Amino acid sequence: MDVAKLRVNGKRLRGTLEEMAKIGATPAGGVQRLALSDEDKRARDLFVGWLKELSLEVSVDEMGNIFGRRAGRSNNLEPVMMGSHIDSQPRGGRFDGILGVMGALEVMRTLHENQVQTERPVIIVDWTNEEGSRFAPAMVSSGVWAGALERDWAYGRTDINGQKQGEELARIGYQGKLPAKKWPTHAYYEYHIEQGPMLERQGRTIGAPKGILCLHWYDVYLAGEANQVGPTPMEGRHDALVAAAEMILAVRALPARMGGNMVATVGEIQNYPNSRNIIPDRVHFTVDIRSWDDEHALKSWDLLKKDFQDIAARHGTPIEIDETWRVAHAPFDEKLVQRVLETAGQLGCSSLHMVSGAGHDASYMNQVCPTAMIFVPSIGGRSHVEVENTRWEDCEAGANVLLHCILKTAGEK
Ligand code: GLV
């Protein structure tokens, strides 16, 4: 058969995505499938069943990463990998992560039904806890697999209720025996929605990021002094929430103050005891800083940290800071990125060379092997929200680009 003419089945891909979207469906049309929740387990079970239908060799490692291996003609050659993540944000969307896993599954199905034999083995992967929303940090299991993060540190990370990531992994039955340890890999492709507005604004269908920004995560803890709000004079208060408010504004001002390409965000906050008539005595909030320039992000953090310390001293609210996680910016393999652009052109799709502001497991995979990503447009540039949406035709187009990138790369001797 002429493999150049092969195409995925767009209708089947849509059906698969719609079936997955039922697991953890939210009233406003999104999904909530937090890492290692019951919904994550149900989605994994469904996914594993689908892998088995294709007679793939399925394995689960000690971080719960799920792999499905399809043999090639030369099984001594390093495999090509493709995948993304099944977990979602709280009240997240129906495409983030799952498109890359179901798109890769559609590629496997297409190879299977057409009895295509590739030179190299091809492996599909679902990485555990990419989002980092329930258990920080993000991309933790590709990080452990790549050798950048420690397994036991990852196991010990807790959610807001104090549940440990390792225990939750065991509870849902996905703590496998296989060591979470990289193997020699020829290349990795991750198919994903863009999660931003660039493709839509420029009227292009396929994005090929040249890489991913660095991601730096911090956790800030403030201690104040609780008291009755009525009788306590305004002077002399130690209000942890007021101190936090000043710090949050300093984060908001940071990119403009520093210049350069950077974004900085506080997305999560807990305030205690969280009663309208008690002065807050304990606050936790997070800081997320991203840039293409790692040094710029670090220098900015140093200044911000100094501001935090000054603000805390002024309010008399002792501060503790955890430098929770850093992943360097990831410049992808240029040859592989060109292959994505070229393949899009061959399939009649317009394309855009761009940058990924969102984090992906591809950041860590880029430390293991040549890596590239394939983006498709997010309607309205919206993501990590229930209205997250992508046209079905675009989902199909991206899966076809993935199929042909895999055919080319897995065909290399
Ligand atoms: C991952 O979803 C991130 O970009 O934070």
Ligand code: MN
């Ligand atoms: Mn994602």
Ligand code: MN
């Ligand atoms: Mn995400």
